[in-house]
Every structure is written in structure tokens, then in C-alpha cells.
Amino acid sequence: MGFRTYVLRRILHMIPVMVGLSILIFVISRVMPGDPVRLALGPEANIEQIEQLRRLMGLDKPVHMQYISYVAGVFRGDFGYSLLTRRAVAQDLKDFFPATFELTTLAMILSILLGVPLGVRAAVRKDSLEDHLNRVVALAGVALPRFWLAILLQLAFAYHLGLLPTIGRGPAPASQITGLYLLDSLLTLDFNAFIVSLKHIAMPAFALSVGTLAQIMRLIRASMIEEMRRDHALAARSYGLPSNLIIYRYLLKNAFTSTLTIIGLSYGFLLGNAFLVERVFAWPGMAFYGVDTLLAKDFNGVIAVTLVVGVAYAVTNLLVDILYGFIDPRIRYGEG
């Protein structure tokens, strides 16, 4: 099986999963006991108004018809109308998604940049005090309730030290290109804005990354230890190659490759935890929006957020798989 075919198949595999996901979440949203229309119209609305809006939104039709028209809408880029924000859900997503994307991406980068070297060090110094310390700290990262950590961070860095802003994304850079503040300010060489954005994103990104970082550190440690036991590691030593070359080029590439798919999966945990972290930091992202729509029983918002999260997760894993194939020739040359 060629690599290109493999990628193509992975992409096409996403379609039934997304259809399934949309059905699942559609059904869940329709059995929710709340009446979003009532909710949207406010406490003083009367029956007539409610019925009117219900018709307008097609909620009087049978569920499968609602689903079909929803899917048809999605293909036109129309995710329906949000009863919570009273505008097109697509517009909401456009506004909220970049914030989440920026946050989770930075958290992921942070996790990898910190987790990989820590994992390598722990593996190299296996069973030393440093290793034990690393492991306990890493496990602590996994074990901390994320929202609790977020609050503690706020108390430490904003309340006691006053170093970082407590909430929000900060002011948007003058020119918005991608909607990612860090990137936009860099692109326009607006370093002040960059620093401001960085200060704002620092705590939420760290709070979010801690678990994944720990996960990655553990994985890298385990697979580095495994790689170090392999014949080719011993062989490399026997050739008289310097240890930094062996560890950081030879073994790390193998270890990273074998942990790559799990790193991709851990992006899911990041997205999941974003639902809690964004709330604490009042980060205007999709997860924040998602919780609000959920509490407001805003069907269209909930479904759209779930789908976007699903797609983001799937695309990440797809990219990871492609990257995996790219660095591991065993995949590229179709062993499996």
C-alpha cells in the first residue's frame, strides 16, 4: 500500500466517523430536557412566540428531517443559528476557534518542547534522583485537576506576584491576519503586541499543557529506555559514536517516532481540558463557548463545537500519522 493511498484512506476514514459523531451528538442534543427556544426568548416569552421561533428553526419537524437539513446546511458552511448568541454559529466559530487553536497549539508545542528533553534526561539518568523527581513531577502534572491548577496559577502569578494578567487574551493586535494573536503580531513585527499576547497566553497554555507534558515525558522516557536496550543502540555505541549523537539523534528519533501517535492522541486530552481551563481564564475560545451553549441547551452551538473539536482532533491525528510516515520509513514503505 502506497503512502499516498494510506493518507487518502485515512482522510476518507474520517468521513463516516464525522457522520457518526454528528448523528450521536444530534441525538444527544435532541434528548436534552431543556427547551432552547424558551431559553433564548427569555423568561417572559409567551407560548405563541415560542411556537413561532420553533417553526422558524425547523424544530417542529421530525428529528431525522432536522438532521438532514442540518447536514445540508453544514455542507454550505451553515451551522445554523445560535440561540445563545443570536447569530450564525459559523460566525461564532470563526470568532472563537482561533483563540482555542492558538491556546491548544501553544500548549502542545510547550508540552513537546519541555516533555521531550525531560523525558530523555530521565531516561538517560534512569533510577537517579533526577529521574525520580522528574517522574513525580510529571505524574503530579497528570494528577492535578486542571481547573484547580489554573486557579492556583492565577493566585500565584497574578494575585501574589502580579506578573501576569489574570484573564483573557489581551488586546487584539492592530492587524488581524490569522486571528492568532501571537502569529499576527509576529507577522506584523509588532513586538509589543507579541509580548502582551504572550503574557496573556502564558498561564492558560501552561495550565493546559501540564498534563500532556507529563504524558509526553513519560512516553519518551519509556520508549527511550526501550530504545536504549535495542541492538542498534548497542551497535551505535560499539562503533565509537559520541553519546550525544546516539541519544539525541539516533535514539530520540526512534523514541519520538514510536510515541508520535500517542502524542497525537494526547491532543484530545488537551482539547478536553480546554473546556475547564478556558473557563477559569475567561479565554474567549471554543471550549468556553461550548460550555455556554451546552448549559444553554443551544443545540446548534453544541453540535458545531463537538464537530469542530472532532475534526480538529482527527486532523491533528492525521497530520501526526503523515508525519509519522514521513519520519519512519517502515510506514512509508508499507510494512503494514
Place this chain on the structure above:
Amino acid sequence: MNPTGPLLAIQDLGIHMRTYEGRARVLNGVRLAIHEGETVALVGETGCGKSITAKAILGLLPPNAEIVSGSIAFKGRDLLRLSEEELHGIRGRQIAMIFQDPSTALNPVFTVGEQLTDVVLWQGARSATIGRRVTPEVRQRCLEILRLVRIPDPEGAFGRYPVELSGGMRQRVLIALALVGRPELLIADELGTALDVSVQDQILLELRELVRTGGLSVLYITHNLGVARLVSDRIYVMYGGEIAEMAPAAEIFRRQLHPYSQGLLAAVPRLTGTMGEGIEGRIPDYVNPPPACRFEPRCPFRMEVCRLQRPLLVEAERDRWVACHLHGSREDSGSGEESG
């Protein structure tokens, strides 16, 4: 016989390993010598300690191993007393090892060229820089070695990943990697035994040719007596972490002095249609080994003394050394070092 002494001389090497079951006395007073230009085979069954011996020479023992006694003298220098840095200078450039399994001893995510280039560039260096500067000379040197080990289309192989190569080709690449540093001593661990017999045959022949033309000394580690007979000048038979017997290759196949060697050879199925009964029992428990002779519980000729006193490796006949109470020393043992 050799005024300068052997190239490599292992004396009384003892290695213990910490395991769950306790302290495993894996090597017990191993003694082995290799002279310049000589090919020596270390023969033994699974778990007899032959690979540990090889790894001990290069200082590549696993972390739970502990050297408790002895010395490994290479050109007069005791490798066991060298620092990791000094060993680093020896590995690959003076002593090189060809690993056993071609499917696992190559790094799967780097091309053959990358792995060779790195060895050419960084062998013996303290640390490597980030980039790889592949000059035409480096590339030339790599291709030259690939040609030396008879890889067809070296240019093509240079850019390939191990997974794209056949087993025989991978084995050749492993040999190439070991030869890059022009070592004086080559350790070949079960060379070719993971390959099909027809391919194994090619590789062994080619290596023999390389050794002959390059004046290399070789330590072959194998469980296959036929292979040992094919390639070596002298054979050490190892049992239970000890050297049971040493003899010139031609002679040991005619007549074995140690009961273990006898049993082992008898067990080999022959084309003549004969095949022995095998040896009773199983390899010794290294945590609680037999008190004196480690072969004693399985030995058909065991005597009282075998349980009380450890038999030492003595020269029972000319050039034939054996560790067994059945064979006394030819003269005053210890007067002469074993020699080839």
C-alpha cells in the same frame, strides 16, 4: 611463541549480574586469547555467557552487570581499567563488533548512508554537532566500504533505509559499519546465523576473504559448530560461564577432551546419518551454580572430586587446554600461556 604476546588476552574474567532471583554468577574465571591475524571461535549453547564476554571486551555490558575479577588486556592495556572516554576511542577503531541480528542492529529510521556517514564523521569524537557535513570525500569513503563488502549498487544502497534491504544486504551493511574504523580486532556475534543457509554461506566466505586480505584478527561467537569449524583457527568451548576446552579447530572436531564438548559434538546431526542422544539436564542455574565443576550434574563421568574442587583450565596436551578433572596438566600448569 609470540614474543609480543597476544593481541587480546582475557584473564580470569568474572562477571555477576543482579537479577530478580539474586546475583547471577554469569562469567566465572574466563580465560581467552587472540593473537594477531588469528581467527578464534567462541562456541557454546544459549546462555553460556559468550555474548556477555564479547560485550565485556567493548565495555558494553548492561547496567546490572558487575565485573568482579580479571582483566581484558588489549595490546597490553587493560580495557577494564579504562575510562569510558578511553574506551570510546578504542570502540570501532581498534575493536569492532558485528552484531548478530541484521534486522534489529540497524537503526530503522536512518538510511544506510546516514548511518555510515555518521560513523565516518564522528567515530571517536566526544560529541557531535547538529548538522551532517557530507563532503565528497566522506561519501567516497562510505561507498568504498560498501563496495568492499560487495554490496551491489552501493550508490543506491547509500540512500536506502534498512527496511528496503534484504537480510543479506543488511548483514553486509553491518559488516561495513564495523569495518569503517579499520579495526584490528573484529568481534562477530553469531554472524549469519539469522540468515538462510545459502546467504550465510556467501557472507562467511566473503568475510573470510576480508579477514585474510586485511590481516584482521577475529573473535567469532557462535553456537553453530559447523560454522566455527568453517571459519576459525582455534576454538574455545564455553559452558556455564566458564571455558571448558580450547583446541585448534582441526583437532577438536576429531577428538574432544572435555565431556561437555564430547556430548555437544555427539549431539550434532550428521550427514552420515548419525546423531547422538544429546546431553541430559539443563544449563546451570547461575544464581546457585554447582559448587565446583559447573558441568558436574550433567556429566556422565562425574566423580567425587568434581563436586568439591573446581577444575582449572590446564594444558592437557600440546596446544590443547581443558578444564576437567579427567585430564591432568601436561606439565606444570601455568608455565606457558595458551597459544595458537
Place this chain on the structure above:
Amino acid sequence: MIRQRHLATALAAIVAVALIALPASVSSQVREVPFTHIEQQIITAIDPAGAVDESSMHSAINLYDPLLYPNVEKGTMEPRPHLAESWTISPDGKTYTFKIRRGVKFHSGREMTAEDVAFTMDRVLRIKRGFFWVWAPVLEPGSAKAVDPYTVRFQLKEAYAPFLGTMLLLFVMDKDLIMANLRPGPHGEFGDYGASLLERQDAGSGPYRMEKWERATEMVMARFDAYWRGWKPGQITKVFYKTVVEEATVKTLIISGQADMVNQWLSPPSFLELKQVPGIVVKEDPSVQLFHLLMNTKKPPLDNLKVRQAISHAFNYDIAIQQIFVGATKAKGPVPVKVPGWNPSIVTFGRNVARAKQLLSEAGFKPGDITIEYLWITGVPMERLIGLLLKSNLEEIGIKTEILGEPWGRVVERAAKAETTPHITAIFDTLKYPHVDSHTYGMYHPSCWGTFRCMSFYENPAVTKVLEQARRSVDTTEQLKLYKEAQALIVKDAPSIYIANPLHRIAFRDYVKGYRYVGLLGFDTAFYDFTVAK
């Protein structure tokens, strides 16, 4: 001559204004006064005809001007002139005529006229959102007419006691701006009635313009330079109105100085904590809020008056007002004590466990027979504590309680029908318009069934009759008498456990001046009133 003198005065005035304004405009650029206010609830809509919650009111009050304004200067909620300079009421109480102030500019720069006022009223009545329900009983589209550019007349179907007070809630909108930006929608010739426009910008004449609005997190408002009331140094020029859900975060923000003012919904212990921080002022005022537990009179066994009375007797009011609400006054009936029209002669229930037990057995229930559901709104911790107190009090008389927290939306949803409404629901009710009617007719007249304010589903024909009479009564004394009579009747039927008129607390940095509490929902957070003296 006279004209000339006028002209001269006008010229002089212009010159004077120019002289003051010129350096002022220069210096005003230098002296920006930013202000950060934190609220825990999001602004659901900035269209005043879109929502009635406190945050949305904040946006309306600052972006728009109501026709009348509470008399904050005197510390009362009595209506005083604002956009309307004066008004007359016909003797039958059915015709209200307002004189509109001249020279009021919308943010578009156009001058406001009576047309705009009439348009605004029609729009609310047609959209049927926001405060429309306040006017719906007496007005319909077309009831408001512009007599001339500066006179508007409202023709009511019948006399309506709270009408003048409701004019505080009529936030006048820029008709031309809206009509120029119609999108297709359900309102015929009016399309969407500007709904989509008002998602992006305001159409008001208020002291601030909306600069940016991210619904979930932040609204930025900037000073409207041409505001008709003018500007003085020290007034706030830019407002960052942020939404932060977490109470701990809110505290962190004000303590660290990242916020200048935080909202009233923090818990009493939090305010206690803030009080001890130097540089922070916690202002406490007796509120016009009512905190009560609505008992669903249509749901057995609470349909039995004796059971309701028993529960009312079982509750420990002292602990609630002293230890949970810390410093609240005990609620005396549905009307908060400070509201004009409250009936001081009402006798409410007090804690009497023996009596409660007796009532319960009279009603035919034995201990353990009854399990009731108590609903509280997640995010309002005091309601949870009251629930815990109620549970422990009711245990004493053998009633079991299940405590259930649900988000506000779900509470509203469950209020729709008596069957879905829980036995007891905890509600903070703030005066919606400055009239006793809000807490009597608005909570106990069957017309309000289905809304969260009427989760008692209270029905007593005698009370209904009195309430309707009171509303229609033109004579103020008569009116108040009727409302007081209604209060007495209602309390006897025990449709709610009246617990507290809590203290209204708000925290701000000590350099913020000019804050005053008037009781009416949202009107204390008019940023125009504040000055910052750092």
C-alpha cells in the same frame, strides 16, 4: 434687540465653549481614564429590546438613554426627567404626553426626535422581547405617537399604575440607523427590525459608544464626545466591561488592581475578604431585592396550605439572614422593605418547630411521608447554603429534601409548567420597575404563570381581583391601599418562604468616586456617574 442680545450671548457662549473645548479636546486625548468593570454574567444582548438581565441592562444604560431616569441624585428610584424634559398625565390615567429634550444627539450624529421614541416603543412591542411584557397589557404598536418633533404621546388601553416608572426602561433608539440597516426577518416591512445590526453596534444616544464586543468575555465602550450632558475631567473615557465567571478570579482581579470595580454577586465571605484589603471599598446598601423560596402551590403536597405553613414555620430565618446573608433584613412579605408601598403591618412566619410539626400532622402527614425537591441556580452559592439550611430544618419536622442545582436556563425552562416546576425554588428577585406592582402583580397574578417569577403558581381569586383593581386605580392613595391589602392576603396563603432583603454590596478601588445605589436593576453601574481620582 432681543434677538441681537440672544445672538451675542450665543456667540459668546460658542466662543467660550470653543475656548474651553479646544484645550480640553487636546488635553482629553492626554488624559484617558480607562476603567475595568468585572461582571460574572455575560451580556446576552446589547439590543435593549433583546434581554432584561442585569448585564444587558448595564449595556443599555451606558449606550442608550431612557426616557426618564431614577432620581439618583436624591437617592430614590422616583422617575425624574431625562430625555423627556417634562410630562403630563390625563386624569383618567390613560394618556401620557412627554416633551422631548432638544439637542440630544445619537451616536450617528443625528438629533433625537419624538419619532424615535415612538419607533422604539413600537419595535419592542412587535419584537416581543425584553421589557415588552411590561407594556403589553396596556399598549400595542401604534399606541405611541409623535405629536410633533419634540412631543410624544402614549395612549393606554386602561389606567396602569406602574406606567411612569416603566419609562425608565424605554431606551430610545436611532430609527433612521435601524431602518437603513434592515435585513430580511419575521417582522414584515421591518424585516429583522435591526436585530442583526444591534448585534454589532449600538443605536443609542448614551454617554458611551460600543467599541468592541466579544460576547463571552468583554465589551469595550468609549466616551461619546457629543453626549448631551457634557463631560468633566476625571470622568471615565473608556470602559472595559469584562465577563469573568470564577469568583476567585474576580477577587484576584480587583485585589491585584487589574479591575476597578467588581459586581454585586460575590458571596458575603468574599466581600468580607475584600473589605480587609487596603485600597478596596466595599459599599453596602439595603437592597430592594427579595430572596424567597417559591413553593409550587400546584404540586402536592404543597397544594396543602398547612404543609406550606409548616415549612414556613420550620425554616430558621435568623441563621439565614445573619449568618448566610450576613446583615440582611428579614423579608416582610413579597415587597422589599425599602419599596414605597410596602405593607409594614404584615405578620410573616417565624421559626416555630412545634407549630410546624403540629400543622404537618393536621395536614395528615407523618414524619418521613414527604420528600420535596429544592432547586437552586448553580453559580449562586448562597442558594445552595439556604438549601442546606432548609434541608436540615425540614429534617426536624420529618420532611426529606433533595437539593438540585441547575443552570439558570434550565430553571427558566422548568418554570414553564406547574408539573415541571419543582416543589421549592430559590429566587433572587429585583424590582423590575420602580413600583410595588412589580413584586405583587408581577409575582402573584396568574397572568405571569410560566415565568420564573411565578413558580408558586399562586391563584387566589380575591387576590387577583385586588391586584387588577390596584393596577387600574388612578388615585395614588387608593392604589397603595389596594397593593397593601394584596400583600397581606398573599402572605397568609404562604406561597413563598420570605427570607431576606439582602444587603447590596459592591466592591471598587478607593479612587473610584460617585458610586451610588438606587435599587433599580443596573442603574448603579452607570459609568458616566463615576470619576476616577488617582
Place this chain on the structure above:
Amino acid sequence: MIAESHPAGEPTVARAQEWGKMWFRFRQSSLSVAGLGIVVAIVFCAVFAPVLAPHPRHAGSFVDFENSLRPPSLKNPLGTDDAGRDILSRMLFGARISVSLSVIVLGIAVAVGIPLGLIAGYWGGRLGDAIMRVTDVFLAVPPIALALAVTAALRPNLTNAMIAIAFAWWPWYTRLVYGQVLSLKEEQFVEASRGLGAGPLRIAFREILPNAWSTILIKVTLDMGFVILTASGLSFLGLGAQPPTAEWGTMIAEGRIYLPGYWWAATFPGLAIFMTVLGFNLLGDGLRDVFDVHIEQWQAGS
């Protein structure tokens, strides 16, 4: 008689040896032992909460607002919460809830996930495909997001939170078992069993499943912590246990508004969750060392 029906008591001896060896491997890491210690302590607390708690009534409908938010003292070692209840007592009872919540959720996930994984992996075919497709759908969103959606669709309480989490959790076991089956299916002992004429049911349950148990056990151990974390996340958003239930997540959610001034109300339950999850994670790591025969196993001469 007994000796005959149960020859020589050998199995118990052999088993004891096995356990002994496992315990030896486990002991090698002090962190694993620490993890076990924490877990044992928490289970102990859960079982003996009524005995250990200084004020057992405080876990119920007791209130004492006079003593609300008192800092740690001799009477209340970890302080009191906003209803004047002893936090230590409530935390001890909270251990019961958290542990049983995890056990129930994982019980459901295992009971549903494993058979499905076995069927999908061993029988395969159209049914297997269908199972894995459905599993993929469930795995397409993070569990907490899915659990959130489900809790929002139900009445918020402890039982429903459990149902919601289990709803999002089972596919992980299906996928785990599926992967295990796929690799074990290729093992020779499975082929050997097939060669002997064993039916699929026998192979799935007698040959494959016993070999997957260790992996499942490790995951269950690690998940014990993660379920508690997820549940606390739901409680944080007000979708979990209802008052006066002394659930840790709810306790944090209730106490967090009093930070930083009355720090103890949220901090101690937070620590409890932290320690529990840490304990189960360390234990899980330790078990992995025990079961993963590759690690540290030395074979002489090979």
C-alpha cells in the same frame, strides 16, 4: 480425600511463587510502593470513614453556619466549609464516593468495552467493523467533552455523572482489547488452540483474554485516577454530585469561590484528588513494571 481432589496443593504453592516474584519486581521502585501505599490509605479511608471521621454527621445534612469557613484548628484539622462542616470528615466520606464512582464507571466500561473489543477483534467481519466504527465515533471527541454533553442531557447528579462518564469511557476499553486481540490472535498459542479444534468462544475467553488482563488491569488502575479527575471536572461545571454530597470535585467547586482568603475549603479536597490520582498512577506504573516482562529481564548469553 482432599489431597486427592486437589493434588498436593501444588497450585497454591506455584501461585504464591508467582505472586512473590511479582511483588519483588514491584518493590524495585520505591515510587510504586509509595503509590500502593497511597491507594491502600485511600481505600482504608473510604472503608472506615465513619470511624475515622471526627464529625461523621458533617458528611450529611448537618449545617452549622456559625462556624462556617473556620481555618484549620484542633477541632477541625482541615478547617470548615461555608456551611460550617468539618472538611476532614467530609473528605474522608468523599473518598468513598470517589472510589466507588471510579469503580462503577470502570466496571461499566470494562463490562461493555471488553466483550465488544473481543468480538470486534476475534470475530471481525461486518459486525466487528461496525463495532469499531461506532467506537471510533465515540473516540472522536475527548471523553470530557462527550461526558459534558451527556450530563447536560440528564439531570445533574452523581448517578447521571457516572452514566455520562461511563458512556464516554467504554470505547477506550474496546479499542484496547481490540488491539490486544489483534496482536494476540497472531500468537502461536492461539493458532495451536485453533489447531486443536477450539471454538472461537473458547479461544477468545480462555486463550486471548487472560493474556490481555494485565494490560487491562494497568489501564483500569491508571483510569481510576482519571475518572475521578473527569468527575471533578463535571462537578466543577455544576454537573456532578449535588449538595450535601461530600464529593471531592463538588467540594472544590463549592470551596473555590472562597479562594484565596479561605484557602482551605478548596485546597484540601484538591489535594485529595491530586493524591488519589497520583497514587493510582504510581501504582499503575508499578504494575506495568511487574507485567512488562521485557523490562529489566536479563537472559544470559542471548
Place this chain on the structure above:
Amino acid sequence: MGLVEAEAVVKHFPITKGFLRRRVGEVKAVDGVNLSIKEGATLALVGESGSGKTTLARVILRLLPATSGRVSFDGREITTLDDGALRAVRQKMQIVFQNPASSLNPRRRINEIIEEPLLIHRVGTPGERRRRVGELLERVELPSQDFMFRYPHSLSGGQRQRVAIARALALDPRFIVLDEPTSALDVSVQAKIITLLRRLQRDMGLTYLVISHDLSLVRNVADVIAVMYLGRVVETAAVAALFGDPKHPYTRALLSAIPTVSDEESALIPEKITLGGEIPSPASVPSGCAFHPRCYARIEGCDRVTPELVRVGPDHHASCILYDPAHGAPGLHGGGSSGMD
């Protein structure tokens, strides 16, 4: 008529390509093999990796379905049997795998492992089964009480293989496939196992199909040998004939590469022939005679003609163009076959 007969057995594995899993080719693992094993005899399948010998054995046991061809056991065709009938036949056909470390379930005790076939086929009462397990352990020369309750990993390789053999014997089979039964073992242990297998064959009248790449071993255990190369049998003969007078160039090369341990043996093998290259992948079998790219005796036509297995002596068949009557040039090999006709 042998106990086990294979006729024109073909086993192809499809190679799919592209997104739609189009079938673009086949791995011709077994490509038309005829075999006949006489009752009580031992047939050895010899070949290097990729020759298809293991696949063939699995097809014979119906652990894999055949693509085409027939396999019969005791005169009864088993390629088309339904599951129920197959179960009955399975009792009489057993397999012992190459690696006892992986063919024994690590989570089961030895007694459970040996008892398993009895349980599957519902043989006997628990007491009878227990006695039977003890008997079987004795038969494979393992002290029964000591071993019964241990787990496989606490046994040595040789002991494990004995357990595997005991399991295979549990149902009194008539035919056992021995798939590289000793290649994972040391020579001294190998000899013990071979001795045991021989004795069992003698005592129980078993029929063996041995799969091996070790010609020296095969020389000592087999009656008849079939040499496979890329899915086809290239030569088959009685042991003496094959070693004494190998006909096929591949067989000769294989024999010449055997590492020997004595001069007597060295004298028995053909002069050293070193083959170039390695076995091609079964997915791309060369045209004509599959061996031709590596063959030292290649002649014109080898790349076009697929040679049939033809009789080259009594019970001696080879498939090489040199012996094909249609292309015959027997002169070339006259020397080698002298005295055999």
C-alpha cells in the same frame, strides 16, 4: 495411497493496492504442490525462508483455506469439510510449533495446557483427564507432579517443547506436523527432542511431516524429503537418494552450503557452490523456472519454461529443464546420476 495426500495445492495471498483495495497481484506462497505421506513415515519439507513450506503445512492442516487443490487425510478429503466434521478430523491431525515459548499460553499452567485438547473434545471425566495428563507427561519424559502446576516461562526450552508435544499427543493423533520443532533449541537439547520424537513415532505409529531448513537434521529424521523453492517442490526423493545424488541445481547448492563438523561429512557433500543473490519475494516470482536468476547451470530457455516435476529415478523427482524430456540434455548431469538408474 498415503495417509496424507496433497494434490495441486495452491495458496495465494492477494496483494491489494490503492484506496479501493484493488487486487493487483498475488503472493504465490504455495503454487501447485503434490505430496503424499505414507502412514508411519516421515516426510521432510526443506527450504529457505519464503519457500512456502510453513504455509503448505498449514493448508494441509486446514489452518488456512487452500486457494485451490485438494488435501485428503486417510482417504477423506478435508478441504471441503464443514466445521463439525473438521473437528473430528482435527483430533487426528496435530501440529507442534517452532517456538515453544510462544506456542504455549503463558497464562496457563502446564496441566491446563495439556488438558486443553481433552476439554475441547470433551474427552473423559475430570479424574480421567487428570490421569491422562500425568500419562502424557510421562510419555514425553517429564516428571509429572513437579511440572504440572508450573507456568511455561519457568521451564527450559526443551521442557516447553516436550509440553507442546504432550499436548499434541493428547488426542491420540495419527499425523503430526512438526514445524521446525528444534530450531529454537540448542543442539544438545535438539538431540533429546529428536530422540523422543523418533521413539514416539515408533511406539505409536505416528506419521510426521517435518518442516526444517536444517538439512543435517533432516538427514537424520526423514524418510522422504521434498525441497521447496518459492512455493513449488523442486525435488523430492527418499533421503538416501537425495543426499546421495541431488539432481536439482538448487538442492546441490543447498547441500554444498551445509556447515559440517567432520571430514567424513565434508566428503559427502557436493563441491562448494556459492549461490549469488537471495531468494526473491514470493510476491514477484521470476518467470519460467523461479530459480533461474540464481542458477549456476542456467541455460537458454530457463526464463521461459516452467519445468514440471519429472521422474529422475526411483521415487526421485525433480523439476528442472535439464531433466524435462521436452528440453532434455541429460548429458550435462550424467556424472551425477550414475548408478542411480
